[in-house]
Amino acid sequence: MPDALTNEWTELVEQWNAVDESTIHFDALRARIEAERRRMLRDVAVDTIVSVVFAAVAGYALIRFPSAWTRLFAIDVAAILVAVWTFSVWNWRGTWRPLGETTESFLRLARLRCRRKIQAVRFGVEVTVAQLVAVTAWRIWGPQHAPFAPTEMLALLPAVVVVTFAVWLAVSRRRAAQELAELDRLHAQLSVEPNE
Amino acid sequence: MPHDQQFERVAHAYRGALQRLAAAYEPDPHEQEDLVQDILFALWRALPSFRGECSERTFVYRVAHNRALTHRRHLPRRGEELTRADAVADPRADPAERAEAVQRREYLLDAVRRLPRAYRQVVTLRLEDLSNAEIADVLGVNENTVAIRLTRARKALAELMHEEWSNA
Numbered sequence: 001m002p003d004a005l006t007n008e009w010t011e012l013v014e015q016w017n018a019v020d021e022s023t024i025h026f027d028a029l030r031a032r033i034e035a036e037r038r039r040m041l042r043d044v045a046v047d048t049i050v051s052v053v054f055a056a057v058a059g060y061a062l063i064r065f066p067s068a069w070t071r072l073f074a075i076d077v078a079a080i081l082v083a084v085w086t087f088s089v090w091n092w093r094g095t096w097r098p099l100g101e102t103t104e105s106f107l108r109l110a111r112l113r114c115r116r117k118i119q120a121v122r123f124g125v126e127v128t129v130a131q132l133v134a135v136t137a138w139r140i141w142g143p144q145h146a147p148f149a150p151t152e153m154l155a156l157l158p159a160v161v162v163v164t165f166a167v168w169l170a171v172s173r174r175r176a177a178q179e180l181a182e183l184d185r186l187h188a189q190l191s192v193e194p195n196e
Numbered sequence: 197m198p199h200d201q202q203f204e205r206v207a208h209a210y211r212g213a214l215q216r217l218a219a220a221y222e223p224d225p226h227e228q229e230d231l232v233q234d235i236l237f238a239l240w241r242a243l244p245s246f247r248g249e250c251s252e253r254t255f256v257y258r259v260a261h262n263r264a265l266t267h268r269r270h271l272p273r274r275g276e277e278l279t280r281a282d283a284v285a286d287p288r289a290d291p292a293e294r295a296e297a298v299q300r301r302e303y304l305l306d307a308v309r310r311l312p313r314a315y316r317q318v319v320t321l322r323l324e325d326l327s328n329a330e331i332a333d334v335l336g337v338n339e340n341t342v343a344i345r346l347t348r349a350r351k352a353l354a355e356l357m358h359e360e361w362s363n364a
Contacts, residue, residue: 008350009322015304016216016323018297026204029236036237100242100255102336103317106262186265190314 051081069142076134080127087123091116107187114180121173128165203240210256213324220308220320221264231267238263250333257326257334261317307356315349318342 058077061070094112101109135158211232218231242259246252308319321331328346332339 012304012353013323013325015297015300017212018301026207029233029240032233032237033240100246100250100258101262102258102334103261103265104336106258107265110266183266186313189312190265190317 091120111183114176117176121169124169199244203243207236214260217260217264217320219305235260235263254333303357307353310356311352315345318345319349322346
């Protein structure tokens with residue numbers, strides 16, 4: 001004899017399935033999948049191109065204007081590139097997991113990703129500060145005659161880059177912190193069950 | 197089986213379940229369509245990593261619930277048509293019976309949306325006819341927890357549906 005609880009669920013299941021299934025049109029989804037593929041390729045390409053450009057500029061300076069200062073500049077660029085790529089790989093360790101995890105694991109992973117994003121912002125700040133110190137030292141004790149004529153634009157460029165980067169870091173940190181707070185709330189909602 | 201073929205097979209097989217799940221999380225039809233698209237997109241990304249460590253059904257529901265929980269409201273993208281879920285009329289049902297069935301389902305959906313998330317998860321999975329063991333496998337909790345949540349959720353659902361009927 002079926003128990004009362006099973007009967008209750010049976011009736012609800014019938015109500016739940018009462019409306020016929022609708023058709024799904026895949027065209028918009030295929031377009032989104034293609035857009036995502038292009039976005040992933042673009043992100044990897046941008047990171048790689050920026051790294052190559054920096055390395056190329058340092059290499060050009062080293063060859064075109066050989067001196068102790070350009071060697072120092074090239075070492076600085078190389079150190080940043082190695083530090084940034086190493087940190088990227090290290091920071092995202094253990095977060096490349098499929099979406100098919102249990103809800104419990106998925107939320108844990110999502111929160112870990114947010115904390116790693118905040119960590120990445122902190123690293124970005126540290127690298128920026130280190131570079132500011134290096135550039136300041138360069139301006140004070142560096143070569144008195146630059147290999148090319150200094151212009152106002154070139155003098156302003158570092159300031160513009162630093163300010164833009166600082167704003168981007170601040171916005172990224174705020175977004176990651178907000179997302180982490182939401183995920184923490186969600187985790188709390190799904191976890192607290194007295195007398196389980 | 198090539199990935200795209202597998203994905204289309206899974207999407208067709210579970211489209212009803214995904215639409216019902218989306219309706220349990222989003223009241224607005226536009227947001228429901230957006231969520232269904234999000235879930236299908238997540239499935240497309242996740243399927244290559246499926247190695248049979250659980251049943252396909254469990255895997256699909258895991259992905260679907262994970263996306264539904266963290267769904268962000270999106271505005272429709274300009275120039276891009278969202279997937280349209282056009283209701284297909286059942287030619288067999290009497291119109292009056294069909295209208296009543298639709299209304300009862302709306303009351304049930306409204307009540308499910310008002311449940312706390314922990315209860316909403318177990319209820320939507322139970323309504324898709326998953327066993328307690330399967331629900332536990334999707335959520336990553338033990339069966340005892342599922343049973344307790346279902347009992348409490350059923351009671352909360354009954355109260356909410358009674359409220360819906362009274363306010364109608």
